[in-house]
Amino acid sequence: MSQEYELTLKISRYDPDTDRAWVQDYHLKVGRILRFVDLFRKINDEQDPTLAWSSSCEHGQCGTCGMKINGKPLLTCELLVENAVQMFKTQTFKVEPLTVAPVIRDLVIDLEKAYERIHIVKPYIIEFAPPHPEGDEYRIPPRVLEAYVEATRCINCFCCATACISTQKNYLGPNAMLADIVRLMDPREVANEERLKILYSGQGIQRCRTSQACTFVCPKQIDVAHFIALGKEGKFGKVNGV
Amino acid sequence: MGKQLRIDSVLRPEVLIIGAGGAGLRCAAEICERRPGTRIIAVTKVYSPQKSHTSTAQGGMAAVDPKDPVDRVIYHMFDTWKGSDCSADQNIIKKVCETGWEQVVWLERHGMHFSRTEAGRIAKRPFGGHMLNFGEVKAFRACYEADRTGKGIMDTVWAESLRHGVVFLGQSVATELLFSHGRCVGAIVFVEPSGKFIAILAQATVMATGGKTRMYQVSTNCRQNTGDGLALILQAGLPVMDLEAVQFHPTGIVGPGILASEALRGEGGVLLNKDGERFMERYAPTAKDLAPRDLVSRCIMTEIREGRGCIHPDHNMPHVWLDLRHLPKYVHRTKIQEVTSFFRKFVGVDPETELCPVVPTAHYQMGGAPTNEFGEVQKSPEEIVPGLFACGEFAAASLHGHNRLGTNSLLELITMGKVVGERVVSYLADAEAPGDVPEEAGQHVFSQFSNCLERKGHQRYARIRDRLRVLMMEKVGVFRSEKPLTEAIDELRELKRMASRMELSSKSLVMNQELLQFWELDHLLDISMVIAQSALARKESRGAHYREDYPERKPEFDFHTLAYMTEFGKVDFAKRPIDMSIYKARGKNYKKFGMIERKY
Secondary structure (H helix, E strand, O other): OOOEEEEEEEEEEEEOOOOEEEEEEEEEEEEOOOEHHHHHHHHHHHOOOOOOOOOOOOOOOOOOOEEEEOOEEEEOOOOEHHHHHHHHOOOEEEEEEOOOOOEEEOOEEOHHHHHHHHHHOOOOOOOEOOOOOOOOOOOOOHHHHHOOHHHHHOOOOOHHHHHOOOOOOOOOOHHHHHHHHHHHHOOOEOOHHHHHHHHOOOOOHHHOOOOOHHHHHOOOOOOHHHHHHHHHOOOOOOOOOO | OOOOOOEEEEEOOOEEEEOOOHHHHHHHHHHHHHOOOOOEEEEOOOOOHHHOHHHHOOOOEEOOOOOOOOOOHHHHHHHHHHHOOOOOOHHHHHHHHHHHHHHHHHHHHOOOOOOEOOOOOEOEEOOOOOEEOOOOEEOOOEEOOOOOHHHHHHHHHHHHHHHOOOEEEOOEEEEEEEEEOOEEEEEEEEEOOOOEEEEEEOOEEEEOOOOOOOOOOOEOOOOOOOOHHHHHHHHOOOOEEOOOOEEEEEEEEOOOOOEOOOHHHHOOOEEEOOOOOOOHHHHOOOOHHHOOHHHHHHHHHHHHHOOOOEEOOOOOOEEEEEEOOOOOHHHHHHHOHHHHHHHHHHHOOOOOOOOEEEEEEEEEEOOEEEEOOOOEEEEEOOEEEEEEEEOHHHEEOOOOOOOOOOOHHHHHHHHHHHHHHHHHHHHHHOOOOOOOOOOOOOHHHHHHHHHHHHOOOOEOHHHHHHHHHHHHHHHOOOOEOHHHHHHHHHHHHHHHHHHOOEOOOOOOOOOOHHHHHHHHHHHHHHHHHHHHHHHHHOOOOEOOEOEOOEOOOOHHHOEEEEEEEEEOOEEEEEEEEOOOHHHHOOOOOHHHHOOOOOOO
């Protein structure tokens, strides 16, 4: 049997039926490679079935289980007990929901609401480039794709938006900007004018204060700040008349 | 007396899509392109369509590029037929394989970020069971976006649906199908965040709720894949098809069962037993590590049973090794970066220098709601249910028969999603809008939910769930035979009785996960019962359904299993013939499409 840890989770709770919020402590004795989502399940199974939390794929591909652990936004399906103990140098963890949308219950937030910011930047191709003369797929050389392929790996977990020091009221957020930038760098998109307007709008990258918190917390290790910096440097061109 | 449950409001779109994953939204996009302005509501159990399980598919999507100098659609058709162990439907195989490439191009033109060749074209890689010249050498046929092809598809169809103004209803589940004079007119949907029931009345309803193998202890399926959609079909008195055909993916990461794509073997990874032997060479001398999934899973389980497996120290589970150490660094860093990171993150292994522990994991359900070649849901082999359509893993048309080839599922999502979209558009041309909410609407779901809310007793949900998952893995898993299957059926009855004595801690309807789990557990038990009984009834081995007491395929079982269950445990069977239209057309290679032997 491998090492066991005695953990204390201090979990933010909210009951919509009574509009009551509080912090509840749970004590657990667990093995080293359980993930945090396994801990929540264990709490449901053994201590408190009413604790609500979100997850889906549970292997870092869908971005549903983002939470703040001791203040750091991350995917709780990827956080192993032994890594957490090592990273935070403690066995007591504060567990809070992400701050990008209202809480529905406990750790479950209204992610649909958060997604409205992504909808605003139009993650599709707004206007298609003319097709290749041979009629099949567009030709995109690997070196062109290389420049933005990292940005396409974003799963909209909203960890970056939670970590960002700019106020969320005015800024659509790093991941929304990334979705816009992907299409600016995608040779199949020709509506660059409209895209630049989104990028440089009042809710766009001018709100970014270059803390690079987005890059620091990204669970997919995307250098989000790099792409935003390209925008700030004007690498994608300028809007007419600006 | 419990809460008074009622329908809170009524919505009237033209099309209701239940399940907003790859298939459901490909269908939505097709409807919108052909009939702009169609009012569509897409209901999803997850928070946003982008979170759907489609997003986790890794390896690729098979399609034969007409410009390929050596590959031919007929080879792909043959591989799919052979892979299915001669129980797929040839009309579907033909339709899907012939339109595969055009659908790949559709995705690419709508913004999917495929990996590229030096010339800038879509790159392709080999995958298990896909071969040239009727099974001679491996084919480069799987179009991919690194090792996140499903995410590429999902992002694309989600974004297209957004563009066309499809309305998404997240964190919501369809709880009862509505019918009027035999026609499906929508569903009652439970919206978790508000705790309200709404009736959605639509001219056409498309079901695409995806996978349903969460009843297995080791499973690649997401938390939400609990068979709710199929349970609705059964409740409506409709049949399900071929549920005994559960695919175990050979390489799940030990512990949580996370999928480690076949692409790893496609790129050159090999399986080793505890003695370091490349054991697949012994079982499948030609295809080796790229033999179809059912075969590789059985080989791994045989190695483990005969004492050539290892035991993982943390998870205390048997496994074999997947060796990726010899692959070039650039392959590790660019082509399989996502998947190899799972080994680092979840079992602390570095695939560039260490062996990776893997074990078969429940992955895919070949069976589902039976449909015809247009995705219309069938009441019987001769009769459809007007207004009700299905596609994706939820449905069985059937492209896969009793075993699916890797990369054929993503292919099915986009081709059949499109087919259903087309069909819905022609159906809408003269479909009348549904009248009032049917009188009996809600009876079923309200009694089901009231029952969950009012149950009393000391049984614990987690204990029943865990017992179910171990039971299905051990007795209705990779290897099956009469005695364990019979025991499993008895035990499922007992679990059902236990489940009727679970008590909720909170009676709230608003985002009450425990309530939803009770509801889901009913479905898991229902579907498990049909899987077990269908497996018991099929006294032969075919594809992923392997009976140790009947190890051969038998001609008297050349049919699809149709199963009806309106009362728990009472399963009635019927047969649907296998479509052999390619064979019957007597074209040049027709003999390849007979009841051929399946060797790799």
